[in-house]
Amino acid sequence: MTNDEIAHIFNSIADILELKNDNPFRIRAYRKAALVMNDLPDDASRLREKGKLGAIPGIGKDLSAKIEEYVQTGKIATFEELKKEFPEGVLAILSIPGMGPRTSRLLYDTCGIDSIEKLETYARTGRLKGIKGIKDKTIVNILKGIALKRSIQGRFPLGTALPLGEAIRDELKGVRGVGSIELAGSIRRRKETVADIDILVTADELKPLMDRFVQLKDIERVLSHGATRSSAILRGTHIQIDVRVVEKDSFGAALAYFTGSKAHNIKLRELAIKKGFKLNEYGVFDTNNDRKIAGSSEQGVYEALGLQWVPPELREDQGEIELALGHGLPELVAVGDIRGDVHLHTIYSDGNSTLSQMARHAESLGYRYIAITDHSPSLGIARGLDPGKLRSQMQEIDAFNRRSRGIRVLKGMEVDILGDGRLDMDAALLDKLDIVIGSIHSGFKQSGEQITGRLVKAMSTGLVDLIGHPSGRLIGERDAYEVDWGTLFDAAKQYRVAMEINSFPLRLDLSDVMIRKARSRGLKFMTTTDSHDPKQMRYMDYGVSAARRGWLGEGDVVNTKDRKDFVRWLKGDR
DNA sequence: GCCGTTTTCGGCCCGACTGTTTTCAGTCG
Structure with a gap:
């Protein structure tokens, strides 16, 4: 992603400017811009084509020119120049907990320490002693910091x-x-x-x-x-x-303060200042007389600032404060709104429980319906169902529903979208199912054009109701495959196909950022758990949290409907 | 470097902990 690369460069520029003891507000501007780039749903190159780079808050004339420069040339001249001033290793040293720009610069200037390895050697062999401001304790902490950095990589x-x-x-x-x-x-x-x-x-x-x-x-x-x-x-x-x-009477202010995000907090404090108040983790104070106006409850803090209370999932400075000022925040979907979990596996494929075990557990969670959606045959590793096994599963579901007085089980399949976009099951059989989830489980390395083509072709059959884990990513393990999201979402809108919010913690797919983008195109969603075991059904919380972070309301999520309306939606009333 | 319903110049969020100091700087969140 170009955006990640640009964000990384902006952060590196900020690092170097810190080493140079440059204007701290200029540094903050680069850091803020890096954060903004990371949360952008659209690729910078696309925004540039549309001429929308300048419209991004936190990105002004200068930085949008630098983004433009990067998109065109793959480089930012300012950064190339700045890089020459310090060896790369000095920037690496900055990433050690406890090592800030002052100390890093001091050690580079006095001893020429320009890598973590060199720093470690100097610390171990006592060669840092005698440098102004560095005593034994500091040296111990430097070594601890290096060890810590090596043990905690990333998020x-x-x-x-x-x-x-x-x-x-x-x-x-x-x-x-x-x-x-x-x-x-x-x-x-x-x-x-x-x-x-x-x-x-x-x-x-x-x-x-x-x-x-x-x-x-x-x-x-x-x-x-x-x-x-x-x-x-x-x-x-x-x-x-x-x-x-x-203290008790500061708990609300502290909770707001430590919940963040940083960008949200800064905006809150700016708002406080405009009203003649001061906001910190102890409360809201009147600047004139230092009197405390609020602090014990979070609600009270927001109210004192003239704001509607903002759900934590929205606190990213993505427009929520502006809406809260007019008390116009959307009502977000809640886990209690979900009426059915509609992506579940059983022992028919790679699950480890029977359909009635899954159904009974779902019932205990308060669901009105579930859908059994085992894999299709091409996914050999998951013992995907051939047409015969699918037919017998359908009969078992009919039998279960005849016996069951509470929860209803819907017939479904998570059908593979094959390398050429065909569905991995007879159309006639898929047509008999209540719900069909189309998912990609192979050919992840295809080009964006190919993958997008596969997904669009699958949707165009009219058989698919839901695209399963649309990006294919596994957090921290596998990147999303290449997709042209604009084309995909437009096609989903045209064929009235919903997007899955897969709650499996390693997936969370779609992501919050893409959910917002899809919502802005008017798409519908289903939050599901993709459970292979009854215990995994509790993951619904994670998917609903992602939906909330994507600003979704109950009306955006199809499986908040009661069973009749949900089935009606599946049958084409969309 | 960004931003503006008091401003196109002059602002820009705030406090705890640590280690080295002996009144504070650096780092972090």
């Missing part, structure tokens, strides 16, 4: 971090004097990957809580241990976890 999937955070939160709940306790940060915003876990607490006594936290058996190493804030690294995953204690 963690929400599906990994959320359960860990919930477990720690629940352990701390029991500590003497603990009042409110909440997960904050990007976990609360349900971002698909998170860098760390933030926990916010109110407590009558500080010491027992912090002491308990740093002694938890899951803690591998303590990074800091203060009265109101402590940080540690979790065993196994090496994910960082921060615990902060605040």
Whole structure:
């Protein structure tokens, strides 16, 4: 993706400018622009064609020219020049926790340290001693930082971090004097990957809580241990976890503050200043007399600023504050709105439970219907169903429904979209099913044109109701295949095919950003779990979170309909 | 470098923790 490359360059420019001790606001502008680029649903080259580069907030005249330059030439001259000023290794040193621009620059200037390896050697052999401001403790911390960087590479999937955070939160709940306790940060915003876990607490006594936290058996190493804030690294995953204690009457302000995002917070504070207030993690204060106006509840903080309370999933400075000012935020879909899980596997293919086990579990979760959608034959590894097995499964479903007084089971298939765009099952048989999910499971390396062609051809048959995991990505493991999303979404609109929001934590496919893009074209969605086991059905939370991050309401998600209307939709009333 | 319903110039978010200081700078979130 060009956008990622540009974001990376902008961040590198910011790094170099920091080393040069350049104007901090200029540096911030580059950092902000990098964030904006990462969240853009459209490729920069496409935006450039449409002449829309200048319209992106945070990207002004200068930076849009640099983006343009990159799209045309593959390079940004300013960056090429700046790169000459410092060896690449100095930038790598900046990425070590605890190593900022000041120290990195100092060591480069005084000792010529220009790589992490060299830094490590100097630290180990005592050659850093005697440099102004560097004593034994600093040297130990530099070595710790290097080790930490090597152990924690990158971000963690929400599906990994959320359960860990919930477990720690629940352990701390029991500590003497603990009042409110909440997960904050990007976990609360349900971002698909998170860098760390933030926990916010109110407590009558500080010491027992912090002491308990740093002694938890899951803690591998303590990074800091203060009265109101402590940080540690979790065993196994090496994910960082921060615990902060605040006063009861500041809990709401602190929760807002630590939930972020950074861009959302900055906008809130700017709004506060315009109103003659000051906003920090302790509350909203009147600048004239320092009187506290709000702080105990998050709701109160937003109200004091003249805003509607903003659901955490929307807090990315993507227009939510402007809408909250006019109390015009959309009503988001909630997990309780979902009436049926319509992408499930059984022992007929690669699932490990029977259809009645899946149905009974779905019933216990409160669903009104499910769809059994096992694989088609070409997916040999998943023991895909041939026509004969599909027919016998259909009979078993009829039998189940005759017996069942509660939940209804719909007949379906997750049919492979083959390399040439044909569907991997007889059309006549697919036509008898209630729901057909068309998915790509092979030929990931085809060109964007080919993949897009396959998907469009599959939709044009009129047999497919839903495109399964439309991008094919596995978070942190496999990139999305190349797709021309504009063409795909236009075709989906034309053939009235819905997009899946696959809740499997490693997939989350479509992603929040693409959901927003698809929604803007008027597409419909289904949130599903793709469960191969009853236990996996609880993943629906993740898909609904992605839907909320994509600004979807109940009306955008087809499987919020009751059974009759859902089936009516499937039969063509769309 | 961006941005503007008081501004096209002059602003630009705020505090905790650590380590080195002896009143503060650097880093982080």
